[in-house]
Amino acid sequence: MATDKKVRVRFAPSPTGGLHLGGVRTVLYNYLFARQHGGDFILRIEDTDQTRFVPGAEEYIFQCLAWAGLEPDESVKQGGAYGPYRQSERKALYRQYAEQLVANGQAYYAFDTPEELEQMRQDFKTEQNPSPQYDHHVRDKMRNSLNLQKEDVDRLLQDNTRHVIRIKMPENETVGFNDMIRGDVSFNTSLVDDKVLLKADGMPTYHLAVVVDDYLMKISHAFRGEEWLPSAPVHILLWKYLYGEDHMPRWAHFPLILGPGGKLSKRDGAKYGFPVFAMNWTDPRTGELTEGFKEKGFLPEAFINLLAVLGWNDGTEQELFSLDELIQKFSMDRVHSSGAKFDYEKAKWYNHEWIKKLAPADLTQRVKEVLTAKGLSISDKAPLQKIVELVKDRITLLPDFYDQTVYFFKVPETIDITAVRPKWNEAKQLFFAELIRSYELMSAWDAAALENDFKEIAAASQLKPGEVMLPLRIMLVGGKFGPHVFDIAEILGKEETIQRIRHTLGLLI
RNA sequence: GCCGCGUUGGUCAAGGGGUUAAGACGCAUCCCUUUCACGGAUGAAUCACGGGUUCGAUUCCCGUACGCGGUACCA
Structure with a gap:
């Protein structure tokens, strides 16, 4: 694995809805790592699933990053030498790599329809195996280029029959890699299914796209959430087949941020009354609004701080860190490998601390915005800064300033x-x-x-x-x-x- | 079911063969304050369980249990 090349990291969200806590923390760790090593932070839009396109979601992600102060060096907006940065615009790039794998016998065409796949899952479902995979046990019973006659395959292809390209997972090999956080992790390839690489609509799946794009964009370190760990062997193999393991980025899988029960979801937020998304998000289809940290009254400084220490600490008793300090002190080997439950009470404490920590003039300006937004008109002659200094000890969320200061103005x-x-x-x-x-x-x-x-x-x-x-x-x-x-x-x-x-x-x- | 990753107080966590097992949040009680806060003090953990290794394991190894994640032509 190449470690001597220029540090280039990326955050690759799919623009399908609100940007939640875990996503922002992934951005943050990427950003810190890049800044610390004088590297580049790239934002790549993973919009390969056209059925999940949500208008406004991409712009929203940019707004969240701008609010948090974690802006990318290269992206759809900033531009850069490795574009396009939206995968849907890179569609033409992927097919050749998939075809190359087929030519090398490392992948194959599969013509199974969704119905046939469903049938397969029914047929092979047993108590011992409740969710059968498309793997070496079943692939020779399906309609694919592995068991169809060559002429039939050619004809099907010529007729533009809808098909996908699947990776052919080898049998009984051990695929492993060294995770920057977890150390050596390995998998038996027999237990991994033949993941779809190229979909019937010609778009790559995440698995192909992440490898191709990381290669083309010269990504040196690939960081993502732990939920990706199980599919890592597919990516490792793809790297090996396509570009050589030597060029593969170093991987790190971040621990999950948990809600009261399992992976934190926006449902948890609604249920327990705390924000999950960085900023307010309104689902354009349902009109449903999910509250964000920004609108709830969090300072971006506090948000960054609390996220940073959710899975990382510097080993001292320090708890309050500015972005600059984080850039100095962050290190991947002090990131935990176990998930952390999100504690809203502590999150509020961080905000309270940052309200006290911010420079008075700066705080005053932000409070003025909040008060004005709440309908108070504050004359320039009002001793706002004095008032803010007087009450800030009893404030946790920015809107609290309203209740604690209205009587000065009305x-x-x-x-x-x-x-x-x-x-x-x-x-x-x-x-x-x-x-x-x-x-x-x-x-x-x-x-x-x-x-x-x-x-x-x-x-x-x-x-x-x-x-x-x-x-x-x-x-x-x-x-x-x-x-x-x-x-x-x-x-x-x-x-x-x-x-x-x-x-x-x-x-x- | 299978695969993977985890497991130090309610939560975030430091530590890592010999310690009174830090600290923070929250909670409780008390002090300060003739409001509410701030601040200060005090209290609460047989380090999941069982086996090893060792003079000695919370720390190393192996099991078990439990939790979480994954098991899609979603990312």
Whole structure:
């Protein structure tokens, strides 16, 4: 296996729907590996199944990568020297390789119809073998160029009879390779079926396409999810037959990201209330919307971070990593071989940490976008950054900023009056009347002075500060939440503060 | 069924022949805070099971169990 050539890796999604967690993590590990080695990261569109074409899915993938900050060096969009980057546009390339295999006796034409295949599965189905494969046990009982007379095959071909090309798996050979994560992995070829390489419509299957394209695009390292491990022997053999094992990329199969039960699916997300896709995805056929991490209120920095450590860690106690740090520290041999269950609680913690970690000005800008999108109009004069700094400790998801800051921009819609009424009395009524008088006379309007005044008046009124602190909070904020109440008052300003106290006082009479 | 890959607290996980088996999330209790958070403290694992190898296995080997993945003219 060539390890000295330039590092070129690829992510090859099929544009059939939303891009989920595992996909983005695969992108991320590819990206990190490429950046770390000064290599190229290629995005190739695997759209060989025309029946599964979904409009918009390809564009959506690009949007997700752009949001996550993991943009490819070569792709349909960026271009590059190894295009086209969409397999449907490479259709003409594949047939010759399949034919070459047939000519060498490593593959064969199969004319079986879908019905005949179904029949075969019925006929050979037993309790011991519930899903019969098209393999060396059955291939000589089927309609293919292995057992048809040559003239018949030629005639069928000439008549353009629908057919596929299947690989002829050798019997009882051991095919193995060294996985960068799992070490040596091997398979007995007798147990692998004769996978279709070229479909009846002339399109390659994944198996042929991945090998041909990886070769043509000079891919040095091929990374993908563990679900591909069982078909690896087919790919290894294809490499051996077509281009020589020496040219084969190094493989790594990433552990699966699991949901509460098995492979994480968008169903899990819907069921347990957490996003699975990177960004919102609306199925154009059903109109069904699946929520994404972006829209849920995740920072791309946090998303990247949590994905990176789902299956990898640097061996220290560090948990927060920026993209740049990941590029520095990532290493394939510290990637786990076992699957990891996705933990939404921890995912939210990462977001919370990143909200605290982001530069204030940067965070403020993003919060402004969220608030604006929620319909708040925020004047440029508003001390937004100060407000954001004040509340960010209690935020996990970006939209939380709305609830935690609306009262700075609008009079609270509801006042939780029931929280104060039971313990309300004349002494408190008088206290607030006095407080208003005092506040109106204040010249320096700052939190410390406000608190000082407040406490002095409380003492003079024979009240403990705590007894009137909560009512003040309710008056200004509307509920039992938010940062230090005098900090809020300071930002609200004299007029607004007094106005709100008066208003609630009126409600309490 | 068969094939493959896995198995350290509820979750993510460090460690890797001799350790009090890190740390984080979550949970519980407590402290701080006259709101909610932040912060701090404390608590919870016979390292799946059974055999080896060894003076000694969580760590190495072999089985078993369990989990997951695959078993399509889908990727």
